[in-house]
Amino acid sequence: MNQGIIIRINDRAGTKKHTDYVGWGPRPAWVRQISPTSTLSVTLRNNGLLNGGRVTFFPSINGRPDMLSPSNQLSNITLPASSDQETNWVQFFIAGEFNQTTGRGAVSSRDKDTGVGVYDSSTNALLYTKSLMVRVRKNANRLTATERRDFLEAIMILNTNQGVTFPWKNLQDMHLPTTSREIHGRSCFLPWHRAYLLNLERDIQALEVSQSNGTVKSYAHVTIPYWDFFTTAQNMFTRDFLGFPDSAGVVQFNASNPLINWQTNLSGTDVVILGPKLRRAHRLQNSSSFPWNPSNTGTPIFTLGGQWSTFTRTQNGTINDYSDYRRFALGVSSSNLPGLETSPHGGAHVSWGGPIMRVGWSPADPLFFMLHCNIDRLWTMWQWLTPGYRFNPSDTNSYDRQGFGGTGTVPSSSTKGNYTEDTLWPWDGDDQAPRPSQANWGGLPASPTVSAPGPIPRLKQMIDYHAQYSQNPADHLGFDYEDIPLDYPRRN
Amino acid sequence: MSEYTYQDSEYKKRLRNEVLEKSITVAEQKKQAVNARKIFLNTTKPIDERLEAAKSMGNFTEPADIKKALAIFRDENQPEIIRSYAFSSVAGLVLSDEALMQDAIDALKAGEGEGQIALSALRILQLAEISSPDMMERHTASFKDALRTVVDHKNKNLRSIALEILAMEKDEFAQRRLLESLENKGEELIEPEVAIQFLAYDLHANYYPVLRQIAQNPPNQIAKREALRNLGTDVESKDMLLETVMNPEEDPEMRHAAVTALITQAPELAVDSSKRIIIEENGEHLDELKTALLNTLVYTEKRATSDRPENLFLETVSAESFNQELQRLKVSPGSAELKEMIDIYLNNR
Numbered sequence: 001m002n003q004g005i006i007i008r009i010n011d012r013a014g015t016k017k018h019t020d021y022v023g024w025g026p027r028p029a030w031v032r033q034i035s036p037t038s039t040l041s042v043t044l045r046n047n048g049l050l051n052g053g054r055v056t057f058f059p060s061i062n063g064r065p066d067m068l069s070p071s072n073q074l075s076n077i078t079l080p081a082s083s084d085q086e087t088n089w090v091q092f093f094i095a096g097e098f099n100q101t102t103g104r105g106a107v108s109s110r111d112k113d114t115g116v117g118v119y120d121s122s123t124n125a126l127l128y129t130k131s132l133m134v135r136v137r138k139n140a141n142r143l144t145a146t147e148r149r150d151f152l153e154a155i156m157i158l159n160t161n162q163g164v165t166f167p168w169k170n171l172q173d174m175h176l177p178t179t180s181r182e183i184h185g186r187s188c189f190l191p192w193h194r195a196y197l198l199n200l201e202r203d204i205q206a207l208e209v210s211q212s213n214g215t216v217k218s219y220a221h222v223t224i225p226y227w228d229f230f231t232t233a234q235n236m237f238t239r240d241f242l243g244f245p246d247s248a249g250v251v252q253f254n255a256s257n258p259l260i261n262w263q264t265n266l267s268g269t270d271v272v273i274l275g276p277k278l279r280r281a282h283r284l285q286n287s288s289s290f291p292w293n294p295s296n297t298g299t300p301i302f303t304l305g306g307q308w309s310t311f312t313r314t315q316n317g318t319i320n321d322y323s324d325y326r327r328f329a330l331g332v333s334s335s336n337l338p339g340l341e342t343s344p345h346g347g348a349h350v351s352w353g354g355p356i357m358r359v360g361w362s363p364a365d366p367l368f369f370m371l372h373c374n375i376d377r378l379w380t381m382w383q384w385l386t387p388g389y390r391f392n393p394s395d396t397n398s399y400d401r402q403g404f405g406g407t408g409t410v411p412s413s414s415t416k417g418n419y420t421e422d423t424l425w426p427w428d429g430d431d432q433a434p435r436p437s438q439a440n441w442g443g444l445p446a447s448p449t450v451s452a453p454g455p456i457p458r459l460k461q462m463i464d465y466h467a468q469y470s471q472n473p474a475d476h477l478g479f480d481y482e483d484i485p486l487d488y489p490r491r492n
Numbered sequence: 493m494s495e496y497t498y499q500d501s502e503y504k505k506r507l508r509n510e511v512l513e514k515s516i517t518v519a520e521q522k523k524q525a526v527n528a529r530k531i532f533l534n535t536t537k538p539i540d541e542r543l544e545a546a547k548s549m550g551n552f553t554e555p556a557d558i559k560k561a562l563a564i565f566r567d568e569n570q571p572e573i574i575r576s577y578a579f580s581s582v583a584g585l586v587l588s589d590e591a592l593m594q595d596a597i598d599a600l601k602a603g604e605g606e607g608q609i610a611l612s613a614l615r616i617l618q619l620a621e622i623s624s625p626d627m628m629e630r631h632t633a634s635f636k637d638a639l640r641t642v643v644d645h646k647n648k649n650l651r652s653i654a655l656e657i658l659a660m661e662k663d664e665f666a667q668r669r670l671l672e673s674l675e676n677k678g679e680e681l682i683e684p685e686v687a688i689q690f691l692a693y694d695l696h697a698n699y700y701p702v703l704r705q706i707a708q709n710p711p712n713q714i715a716k717r718e719a720l721r722n723l724g725t726d727v728e729s730k731d732m733l734l735e736t737v738m739n740p741e742e743d744p745e746m747r748h749a750a751v752t753a754l755i756t757q758a759p760e761l762a763v764d765s766s767k768r769i770i771i772e773e774n775g776e777h778l779d780e781l782k783t784a785l786l787n788t789l790v791y792t793e794k795r796a797t798s799d800r801p802e803n804l805f806l807e808t809v810s811a812e813s814f815n816q817e818l819q820r821l822k823v824s825p826g827s828a829e830l831k832e833m834i835d836i837y838l839n840n841r
């Protein structure tokens with residue numbers, strides 16, 4: 001029996017599509033009676049599918065979540081008798097449930113497998129259930145067959161020329177030899193690539209394909225999976241996922257894998273030849289005798305010394321060697337110490353033959369975004385695990401270049417794009433020196449679930465990505481990693 | 493923020509403890525590394541002992557060690573493998589030291605002995621391209637020059653990486669050498685199936701004759717497939733591509749490669765041929781090919797047939813009858829993968 005109750009998540013007006021997604025940061029939600037005859041006392045608790053995602057509830061205080069009171073239910077909420085749609089909403093907040101003891105989150109494995117049940121407080125009768133999804137970025141090695149399929153379909157659609165738009169080609173054109181200095185070799189490397197990943201992920205989530213039965217297939221539930229190259233990825237480099245190279249380094253796929261149609265639109269090449277035309281040779285650059293294969297061993301992300309086979313940089317080394325951003329990201333090359341950009345990032349790129357091995361060509365391989373998703377995750381892990389946190393955008397330990405960057409003829413560590421207050425190229429449309437000369441791909445796509453960072457992101461907005469520091473849901477960028485939670489505070 | 497305080501969760505504590513446990517091992521390793529470095533840098537020790545030490549010495553960070561390692565790298569009386577490890581161990585300096593970057597380029601170009609030192613140098617130069625793009629840009633000309641030099645090195649691994657980087661850069665010298673290698677003029681630089689991929693980074697019309705020749709008279713099946721794939725823009729290959737597509741005796745992998753090439757110059761023909769194979773040819777050995785063809789139709793059919801006047805579209809299989817045949821195929825014996833793909837195709841109409 002429908003008691004005439006409605007819940008909205010992230011969008012009270014209900015004018016947007018695909019708004020019912022949450023990660024670890026509290027998102028605003030509203031509940032009301034549709035045609036009330038009297039006030040009604042209700043309790044909210046989880047009522048999703050078996051093995052689906054689950055949420056944690058927060059009461060609202062002055063429009064903000066009460067972070068001191070997370071709970072698995074919200075009891076005795078009084079829904080007003082008024083039918084005025086402007087005033088009879090009751091606000092609360094929800095976030096994906098994360099078990100801080102086990103380190104496991106109650107993430108969704110399918111779209112809308114999570115539910116917020118509204119129960120009559122006096123009779124405990126279920127009045128209404130709102131379905132949603134706990135949507136986070138996952139380890140690519142552990143995706144279900146459906147999760148893989150949806151991701152592969154989505155990127156294949158983006159890499160198909162859609163006449164007026166060609167999203168994957170646009171992404172490739174932002175990451176060329178001629179734009180490399182804007183986005184590599186300086187502090188903005190990590191924030192810039194965080195925005196770049198978000199651009200792809202929002203492109204994916206906006207996709208809709210109409211089906212012959214009249215329905216529409218949405219990809220709003222899809223996130224970019226990460227390639228954890230510190231462990232074995234036996235389920236990733238298979239013919240039904242990212243493919244497996246033959247003896248000539250040409251990646252082979254199953255006949256039903258969407259990627260058999262993959263095309264590599266390399267810059268300055270007008271000729272488009274359909275795939276599978278992807279070269280990704282299993283090979284380390286320094287050894288023909290070592291048949292490296294990420295399907296049965298972790299990636300040998302070499303440090304800058306010794307033999308790569310013995311000296312690989314570990315996840316722990318990456319996260320714990322440094323507590324300040326500058327050394328964490330860039331290392332100290334004058335002392336022969338690598339930062340994240342060189343190792344593991346650079347090492348992961350140049351472990352292969354094919355486009356992935358070079359900056360200007362690498363986004364032609366979908367593996368690029370999964371590699372970078374893990375680089376972003378390692379940054380996130382460092383931000384969360386370093387004592388005192390590294391989410392405060394105005395703390396030099398969180399980001400070393402504070403304020404506005406200067407002018408110049410070419411990008412350098414002192415020019416704009418590299419400082420907290422700067423807007424990020426190319427979303428800011430700035431095509432004047434020191435910026436690269438093209439920036440006409442438009443702003444960063446909007447998300448129906450969050451408003452940040454807006455079409456023209458500022459660098460500082462990338463740092464506190466799920467509002468651990470600001471505690472302000474308006475700062476959420478709308479993505480999360482399955483193994484990195486938001487910490488809840490206590491009263492001082 | 494100030495009114496709040498945070499307490500480490502059990503999860504965070506556990507991760508921190510793991511770090512702590514590992515740092516004990518790391519401290520152990522660091523102790524070993526200090527010893528290993530001493531042995532490696534001691535030129536009076538036996539080579540075998542120094543090579544064994546190299547496995548655990550890590551990267552040199554002490555100024556005195558760095559100085560010694562650089563001296564060993566430059567000492568032509570030291571064995572090649574020792575010099576290559578010495579350079580690898582200080583290679584991070586290349587990212588910020590312009591003179592050392594030039595040394596790396598010189599070592600690449602020199603390509604001494606078996607090419608071990610050159611490979612170490614090349615590896616670090618590839619990293620420098622990523623994380624020191626400003627410095628690398630100033631050395632582009634000499635880097636390319638060094639790469640061109642090692643194209644003829646006896647170390648195949650070195651040759652291959654150099655050729656691939658140059659081919660990506662559309663370097664005319666490398667393109668000419670790859671073409672000559674394909675044409676069997678002089679010595680083979682790299683396997684033909686790899687050479688084709690490198691040339692495809694920047695496809696030129698003057699490659700077509702040799703690609704056609706390889707497609708018709710292939711040294712191996714992979715080379716044939718790669719040649720077919722890259723003839724998509726060669727108008728003269730249209731008939732040959734179509735014949736390959738429609739030849740029931742042909743290897744299914746070649747037929748699919750030929751279809752994807754044909755889509756580039758004759759999309760309607762490619763779509764129509766694919767449909768005919770799917771509904772007219774029989775046998776379970778074709779299930780995989782049919783699955784692949786349907787898969788390709790899902791992503792290319794709409795594009796191939798849009799923006800074209802109806803009357804120009806040479807359609808021998810109507811959409812209606814094709815869909816009916818697919819329904820029939822779905823209930824006939826066949827692979828689960830094919831049936832699944834039929835559903836995906838029909839859902840996407």
Ligand SMILES: [Cu+2]
Nearest residue numbers: 175183184193
């Ligand atoms: Cu990049």
